[in-house]
Amino acid sequence: MAPKNGTVKQDKVLAAAVDLAREAAESIATPGTVGEHVRVTMDGERVATHYFECTSRAYPGWLWAVTVARVPRQKFATVSETNLVPGDAAMLSPEWLPYADRLAPGDIGPGDITAFVEADPLLEAGFEATGEEDVDEMAFFELGLGRPRVLSGEGRDDAAQRWYDGDHGPHTELAEQAPAPCSTCGYFVPMSGVLRQVFGVCASAWSPSDGTVVSLDHGCGAHSEADAAPPKPEHIDPPVLDEFAIDLVQ
Numbered sequence: 001m002a003p004k005n006g007t008v009k010q011d012k013v014l015a016a017a018v019d020l021a022r023e024a025a026e027s028i029a030t031p032g033t034v035g036e037h038v039r040v041t042m043d044g045e046r047v048a049t050h051y052f053e054c055t056s057r058a059y060p061g062w063l064w065a066v067t068v069a070r071v072p073r074q075k076f077a078t079v080s081e082t083n084l085v086p087g088d089a090a091m092l093s094p095e096w097l098p099y100a101d102r103l104a105p106g107d108i109g110p111g112d113i114t115a116f117v118e119a120d121p122l123l124e125a126g127f128e129a130t131g132e133e134d135v136d137e138m139a140f141f142e143l144g145l146g147r148p149r150v151l152s153g154e155g156r157d158d159a160a161q162r163w164y165d166g167d168h169g170p171h172t173e174l175a176e177q178a179p180a181p182c183s184t185c186g187y188f189v190p191m192s193g194v195l196r197q198v199f200g201v202c203a204s205a206w207s208p209s210d211g212t213v214v215s216l217d218h219g220c221g222a223h224s225e226a227d228a229a230p231p232k233p234e235h236i237d238p239p240v241l242d243e244f245a246i247d248l249v250q
Contacts, residue, residue: 014048017077021050021066061090122155178219179226186224
């Protein structure tokens with residue numbers, strides 16, 4: 001037990017157990033990776049830890065830590081535990097992030113399933129049937145509801161900003177060099193709901209955006225009303241027959 005003032009008196013027996021601690025570290029370490037003795041610290045009354053440099057190239061800045069102890073009136077130390085611990089300059093792995101926070105757009109592949117987020121701020125409760133046939137039919141058909149949850153206002157804003165800033169928004173090289181915006185293209189299919197004010201879907205088989213959401217001010221060279229300048233006709237001079245030419249044959 002440590003004294004009431006919080007300080008632990010140096011234990012000469014434990015402090016002198018450097019060789020014992022080194023032997024314990026070498027028993028679990030890869031041969032040749034236990035370096036110089038760094039320090040010994042008192043962890044409690046009759047409990048101390050010896051630290052040695054770890055010379056393994058895989059663990060730069062790490063230390064071998066060997067804790068030794070002795071019982072009252074015992075004149076020799078015994079090994080309690082041996083560990084590899086990070087030092088002040090140790091290379092550490094990045095801070096752990098939960099699966100849901102590490103997932104990035106595009107990470108989902110065949111067979112992958114995302115974790116269910118019950119309190120997702122991007123979603124809200126879907127339409128609940130009122131019992132009135134006309135009202136319910138309108139909600140299901142026109143609004144596309146009938147699902148447990150639908151996009152919330154925050155969810156729509158988040159998606160709209162992501163789409164607008166992405167590859168099918170107005171700030172791309174393709175859109176900036178387009179002859180006209182998608183809003184005037186015959187292959188532009190407006191979206192339903194409030195998002196139709198800014199977005200639609202491209203239905204042009206020749207466009208790199210075919211089948212994707214595009215902004216009204218996006219564009220590409222496959223615009224329905226654009227026309228490339230016709231190429232200049234190629235002129236080829238007819239062949240000239242020289243009837244007086246002679247081929248020499250050996």
